[in-house]
Amino acid sequence: MADDMLKSTNLPQNPERATLEGRNKFMGFWFFLGGETVLFASLFGTYLALKNSTVDGPAANEIFGLELVFLMTIILLTSSLTSVYAMYHMKNNDPKKMQLWLGITVALGLAFLGLEIYEFYHYVHGYHFGYTTSAFSSAFYTLVGFHGAHVAFGLGWIISLMVRNAKRGINLYNAPKFYIASLYWHFIDVVWVFIFTVVYLMGKVG
Amino acid sequence: MMKGWMSKFKAVFALVVLALVLSGCGEPFLSALQPKGEGAEMIYDLMILSIVIMLFVFVVVIVIYTFVIIKYRQKKQDPDFIPKQTEGNHALETLWTVIPIILLLILAVPTVQYTFALADTSPEVNEEGEEQDSLWVNVTGAQYWWHFEYDGLEVSTSQELYIPTDRRVYLSMSSQDVIHSFWVPSINGKMDVNPTGNTNEMTLLAQEEGVYWGKCAELCGPSHSIMDFKVVAVSPGEFEEWVQDMQQVTGEETPESATAQEGQELFADNCMSCHAIGADPNKIGPNLTNFGDRTKLAGVVDYNKENLVEWIQTKGEEMKPGNHMMDAGYELEDEEAEKIAEYLMGLSPSDITTENAEDSVYKDSDLSSLFPEEEEEEGEQSEDEEDGEESDEEGSSEDEENDEE
């Protein structure tokens, strides 16, 4: 049993769910995402409650620029697709290609994060819109920052998986790990869809 | 309003159960079980109704419970007896689903009615069906005292709220620091005062004259438990008189005795930055216009000169831990403090005091002298938009306008 777990030949159709450990990870992670949904909902709720509390600081439609957000959105959406590609190759037991696509995903994630940091920098220095400027600014940075922190954590996670498994193939032991990392990545994307809609687009609309 | 069947219910049970048990409880000026005001009475009805329902449920549970425990104990002679392993019983299970639902509906309907009734701050209507002018008081909670500002009357007071009996008094409430909760159990339920912009509203209607004890019911710091205040309900005529007397005070009046005059000067030098006498809007510390008529010092301490001097000299450090008079920078000799005390204790601009709430003299009035013509519209306007629950942006800005006046 367990000794088979490190063999990378003859994988079943869903290697991530072939062992009990795998199934546990798979289930557990989905449930975790259920909890994360509430976590982000609380942050969104807080943001919505405070989005007009700008005191003397700038308001949403004064600072948000849609070009950058659009670019970030496309990048993150694309990274979702590339991570699906990675899983596709994982299921086909093709570790090289999987690593390649994961690499692309990471690169896109890094680009996203870089743009986000640039965006924040721009707000702070261009508009004097800092974390402590108003209740609105605190809510904005906390919500978007939490998402950014998730992206950063996801990147760290995927990179360490790639490094750890660089020299070995896909097996029943690591397939679930890759799989849930990719679930996590999709979830980050899900959250972003709401961020760009609720924060940026609705902020622009008024 | 929704008497009718409710009062029949009451007639049947109230005497039996509650007159015996409940109304013996507590002091009449404090207990929610001896309602002396409109709100407290409505809530008392609701309590009785719910207690009756609960007693019914409890009796059912206890009867079954006692029966099974006595009847179905393991028999000594037959310890190996194996009872029948019943799976359930649909009829029974339906029964104890449906009956509670019915009981809850009986409770839910008046609950919703009363919830709306208690939130209703539309003006009272007199016998002729005309809307009466509403007496609005802006209530501000602060660590650890209460401020009351009579809207449009140029009267401010702290710690002791004078109201007329038999007439609704409308409260518009907020806080200047943390959350407090305004509670006069024998007149009405409580309502929080929040620091976040919005104002809450409720009404007080005292049916009997008296000095009712009020409490802060939301943890607000070390002296939360002694953030007490009083509601002094006097007859409408007396109230009218009181307001007129209070309106005369400017704070410039010179007291009679020489020591008190010195005290006044000392007070002006050391205390006026926080305390006001007259309708001055200063709200860092309590308004002391009628301090001479207080029943308690700072809400809880026995009212006498000794205590007052101690209060001034210790800035209330021991008497009210954490209170904000401790921020005061003054240094006084004991003598000086005594002079101030003499001055303060002489501040009694009105003949109407708590004693008038305790005697049985009733002076009637429709309070119309308190509402000059042009004020009327203002008053009505702010009432109109207050029947809904959420004060929206508009409502709030109007409230703020009111505050500034």
Added chain:
Amino acid sequence: MSATVKKAGFGATLWEYLTTVDHKKIGILYLVAGMFFFILGGLEAMLIRIQLIKPDNDFISAQFYNEVLTMHGTTMIFLAAMPLIFALMNAVVPLQIGARDVAFPFVNSLGFWLFFFGGVMLNVSWFVTGAPDAGWTAYAPLSIFSEGHGVDFYAIGLQISGFGTLMGGINFIVTIVNMRAPGMTYMRMPLFTWTAFIASVLILFAFPALTVGLFLLTFDRLFGANFFDPSMGGNVIIWEHLFWIFGHPEVYILILPAFGVFSEVVPTFAKKRLFGYSSMVFATVLIAFLGFMVWAHHMFTVGLGPIANSIFAVATMAIAVPTGIKIFNWLFTLWGGSIRLTSPMVFALGFIPTFTIGGMTGVMLGSAAADFQYHDSYFVVAHFHYVIVGGVVLGLFAGIIYWWPKMFGTMLNEKLNHWFFWLFFIGFHLTFFVQHFLGLMGMPRRYWIFLEDQGLDFFNLISTIGAFFMAAGTILFLYNVVVTQAKGVKVSGDPWDARTLEWAIPSPPPFYNFKQEPLVRGLDPLWIEKTEGDGKIKPAEPLGDIHMPNNSFVPFMMSLGLFIAGFGVMFQGSYWILAVIGFAITAGSMLYRSFKDDLGYHVHKEDLEDEKGDGSNG
């Protein structure tokens, strides 16, 4: 790894417990830590009661009273009741469903250590600038303005232990979903497992709201954010919502497992199958579902307006229906049974009327208009101690006594337990029954002193006297534990003549639980085998190697890291170095964990055959 760590030295035992990933040992850890905090919280309660023994008492200062009061509530809820529930869940759930362990043994251990370090952190505050003083609900802006670091300890300590709880919750959901033995369908699961399952689901969805709330509080206090600062546009009501969106489900997280315990104890000692099993399950789910839609009943006086108040009032009352179903099902389980008054049963029987009273006052509170009088008065204090002490604590003690033989292989002295019960029970009613009246007579809660001549003296005195009875009872229980363990008389696998799977294996169970996976043939599997078979559970698989996880010190280190980092974040300045060190320890431990394959080990078939006399399923 040896199967028998018996007779190991103190050091080895300590190391074993620091690194264990065995659910039974983690259960014991939770039990010990939970009891410790229960006594601590109880001592705080005694301070409260002594202060309130007479009017105008100056036994403790106002500030200290607020700290004691806050820590009493926080400790009892988060550090006593929750871990004790986890103790029972860990000790029992895997056994009840025929599993060898929980789904994530490593995470299980991590959950415990996070909780533990979070709890320690909270209590360190006593020695550093004072404990939190804004009530266990920490309403903003009082919690924002509170001086010193008390509330920081509250926010960070609860955050850390909250992570632990969340992990524990997910762990149990997965365990129950994925690891049931063959034949153990959902509708054959014992009710304790069901309630553990539903409580875990509640944890999963309720705790994130607290997590966010605590983050916001931390950011406001430590990093200058403005969520709750009115002068910067902050809104204090957000905290109240977030806290109660968590807080109300939390009380059902506490009570449901207690309901589960009673649903095990009552059938066992009435010798009768649980009446209306499926409606019990249904009621549990319904309570959980409704539990998410009533939180604003804690906020009736906030000024949400009559529409919101009415909606939440009606939703609140609705919860009485499923709870009532449970009460009556227990009563009818007793009906026609053959009742043995063992000590767990006595606790269960004490629970029924007590909780009914508590629930009924709950419904009274749910009546929004009337709550304007009850709210934040001792009436509420009475309500929640009736449901928490009369429900949760009685349930926990019933469970601890009931499963004590399974956890430790010894039997607590029945006589002492009965004494404990009566002292505690009578003391409880003395303490809290009169508090209903105190509240209605105008005594708000969280009062450091009450005044003379307000008619409150007598009932407060009674209440304090009652608390001493409870303390005496608890001390008796502790004495019982010590004596029993010192004697160490071993008992059989099934000392109560019980019905469920955990009683089919020895007490305490071998570390792999079941030699062979058991085959479950229905509800109450052991009872079925006793009445229809030879009293032994049939195996579902041939004897084979058993895969076991390795012990690990990583969870301890990860939690320690966060604990250290917490101080850095709190004190800032040059203390930032602590944050760096702490987070480095945590991150390093995580990396270590992910870079070292941990495949566990196998217990070999041959060794299992050698294991003797375990009477397990074979």
Added chain:
Amino acid sequence: MADNTNSTNEKQQFYRKKHKEEMKHHVLTFAMMIAFTLIAFGLVIAGVSPMFTIPVILILAAVQVLFQLYYFMHMNQEGHEMPALMIYSGIFAAILTVLALSTIVWW
């Protein structure tokens, strides 16, 4: 493992085909998501009335999320009953939370 000796190759071949099929769906999903994003941004940039824009972009977001969940995260495959249950429960709690925080707190 019993199927070690079976015609593993055939099986792998079959899996591969299935995976490829799935991948096609994924690319299609992706295209839709990009399209939705474009529409959402387009509406806002074009300055269409907020009364119309806000509900529409919220719906677009919701649909995108369902795409993610069902296709990218494979919730459409079997074995996802429990995850679906939990996610929907989470969404239920989430909606309540957002609703409360955006209605019954004051500005």
